[in-house]
Amino acid sequence: MLWSGWGDPAKARDLPPKVHELLRDLLGVRDPAAPAASLESVRLAPVALSPAHLEALAGVVGRERVLTSHEARIQHTRGKSTPDLLRMRAGDGSDAPDAVVLPGSHDEVVTLLGLCASERIAVVPFGGGTSVVGGLAADRSGFTGVVALDLSRFDRLVAVDAESMVVTIGPGLRAPDAERLLGEHGLTLGHFPQSYEFATLGGFAAARSSGQASAGYGRFDDMVVGLTVATPTGTLDLGRAPKSAAGPDLRQLVLGSEGVFGIITSLRLRVRRVPEERMYEGWRFASFQEGTAALRALAQDGPLPTVLRLSDETETMIGPGRAETAGSGGPGCLMIAGYEGPAGTPQAMAKDTGDALARMGGVPLGAEPGRAWEHGRFSAPYLRDSLLAAGATVETLETAGFWSGLPRLYDAVRLALHGALGSPLVMCHVSHVYETGASLYFTVVTAQRGDPLEQWERAKEAVNTAIVEAGGTISHHHGVGRDHRAAYARELGPVGVEVLRAVKERLDPQGILNPGVLIP
């Protein structure tokens, strides 16, 4: 992973000339941004932990697994939000951990937490480092120092229960590695968020990830049937059955807890058989409203494709697939529908879905938009670094609500962004559907004006307020981190906040776990 941006540096993409034109003509982008800092020039504070502390950490995991090098610290600094990238481009390494520790077992994690609690060392669990909500930037005030607890050694497929279709698997596995290991057994999670190439299973669980094929495979929190969690107070081992009436479902308290209650050291996940066939196709609807009504009908009355998403007019015009829709009677809105399953079933699903979509005014665009979407499904973040360099800020944000509230939510977010940024480019798609509602995923592009970080943070605050006031949730699948904490407090209300604090104080009395994240 590129330390200062997204993804594999070999896949970095230059902006096509047409995009440069668009930035200039549409957004008024004039000058490129200041050049990004080099790795060497990033400013890091000296390691705050004493040699005795580092020695004690090494006593748990071994000396070669306590890293304090410039590069290791920077590689574990923050996540991959646009503000994170802007800070790194500016050479600001102020959120770097003092050390990176790499435990290899649950017991080592328990021991580390005990040590860090008694020495008041903050602990930031680190998986793929792909947070886009400030989930990895600990508030170090009051602590001796900060360690990143890197889970990459939790990388095994521990057990396959083919009868129950449940696997026991390490939370430090990156998604592609997990898919490769599962694929050897003919199994898949079917979980493909945009962060797929780098994110880890533990991160998916801790942040309630949702993948692009969630209509068919469910959200990641639907897949977690059990988990083991190391907390400073001891070990939680949850999940004896798919569902239970034995009290509250405490799995659902750990899912989404973003490392503030404990560190997930083992996951039991529901798996599916690898689909024998996959088909993705495009449909055009005259308007976002009409397309959304069609999504809703599929979610409520079926048939429900494996992948289902709908771009609004702007995203349809600018995003991939625009040529195809333009050629079919005006831009309208592009819907992608995907079907996965045993041989023959995707065709049947496509037929049933197509009949329903055509009845609702959809125009079939064939396989090409589906192929274009599949080809680019993980590539958008790569473009961001080039846009930042060109002097444009691009960021994504998302929310969810019930169907009847979506138009208000859609308008509120767009209005807030326009109000804060002048005339940004705001694109939106419905990324996930449910019987009772859906998520809205926005991509914003704006010309950098003044300090781009301050510029974006003002816009972000306006959007967060707008989402809360329009009744939406502050995040459908990115999480809370530090960036959504204030809005989350409003969403939860004071009594909800107290519930979180009570659990936090009981499990982590010294407050060492990811301080500053999630809990208001």
Place this chain on the structure above:
Amino acid sequence: MLWSGWGDPAKARDLPPKVHELLRDLLGVRDPAAPAASLESVRLAPVALSPAHLEALAGVVGRERVLTSHEARIQHTRGKSTPDLLRMRAGDGSDAPDAVVLPGSHDEVVTLLGLCASERIAVVPFGGGTSVVGGLAADRSGFTGVVALDLSRFDRLVAVDAESMVVTIGPGLRAPDAERLLGEHGLTLGHFPQSYEFATLGGFAAARSSGQASAGYGRFDDMVVGLTVATPTGTLDLGRAPKSAAGPDLRQLVLGSEGVFGIITSLRLRVRRVPEERMYEGWRFASFQEGTAALRALAQDGPLPTVLRLSDETETMIGPGRAETAGSGGPGCLMIAGYEGPAGTPQAMAKDTGDALARMGGVPLGAEPGRAWEHGRFSAPYLRDSLLAAGATVETLETAGFWSGLPRLYDAVRLALHGALGSPLVMCHVSHVYETGASLYFTVVTAQRGDPLEQWERAKEAVNTAIVEAGGTISHHHGVGRDHRAAYARELGPVGVEVLRAVKERLDPQGILNPGVLIP
């Protein structure tokens, strides 16, 4: 509801002579039980609350809504487990509340909780009174008195959001009344547990109920998209979207909390359209193992019927439908499959499912076993009172686990019951299926020996231990109450228990809500 037993007294059923024979010949039941106490003869302690307390309660809800009559107190005493019935038959009213209060609004509940907290009055939320796990028997030690907070006035369908397929509805509504109100809008919850005739929606939520059509409609906890909860610390209002990544899902902390964290005063529920057609049919499998494998295949690979259940050999022989299976080549195991949906779809579902079942060795038994099941789906509890009177103890219990662990769980429960009760009749069915596992629902009949309450409690303790040790959950849909509390503590582990205690202490610092229930 019959104060001393189950259901509408008009529907009480005498035991057929054949059942008397069976009890005598199979179980050695000789003498009928001692006659049950009359309502008047049930022993109640004097009302422990002072006139000033009663006056204060009346100040919140009105004088006519604070009941202290002999009958009102007995009608709100305990739930409907067999031990509850045995105690009532013996004239033991020791768990009766001192008063019954009937608030009519969220604000009244908040005020009541404040009053009760400051006066140390324990509060037992009371919906349908159908708990079978001791969920309504507060531990009054340390309290001034106990009130039953009857939610029957929360009986309105408040709002219908037909676009989102979400309704806002009162938790005090009994299920049939809720279905009637929803039916006027062409909607249904599709939630039909055996307690359907009497249980309330709030009880379904608080105890994580699961209905007989859960394969098609989901569990009740799947239906709750939002809820409002009055706690002694204030109000929780949860659920802004179907799903969210904004932290832990606190809805799932309230669901299953059995009134110990707060009182649910409003529910937002996902609804479905009333099915135009319903079809139920029977299938025979040679063995429980073979039938379970077929259930698993349907749950994992589809098609999944709306209703799906499988009786073991003993239940197939003794229970309804036995004549039909016997006539088709030996008893084997009876499976009920049900299909509900728009006109035409049940037939198509039945065809697809039937093809799959036939491939897996199933023998079709036609519609008659389905009709018999449908006819008797809520009637089993009525028989219990007659059996108790005849000198036989009958009780049900249930658990769930992952598919690969079910055989061990099945054997462990049966072994424990046989060890504790000599030669009881133990029947079992798989009542709910998931991709990764299923529930096992047991019905036990035994001759009463000595004190039937002690006899059953010994057996129950043995079963609880067996379930925990075999890796199952202590309840799939009955809940924890007081009866499962010790086993639940083992299932959760000490850190899990601390999580519950932390939430409890924060939301209910005086511990007035349902003391003794759920939390170990």
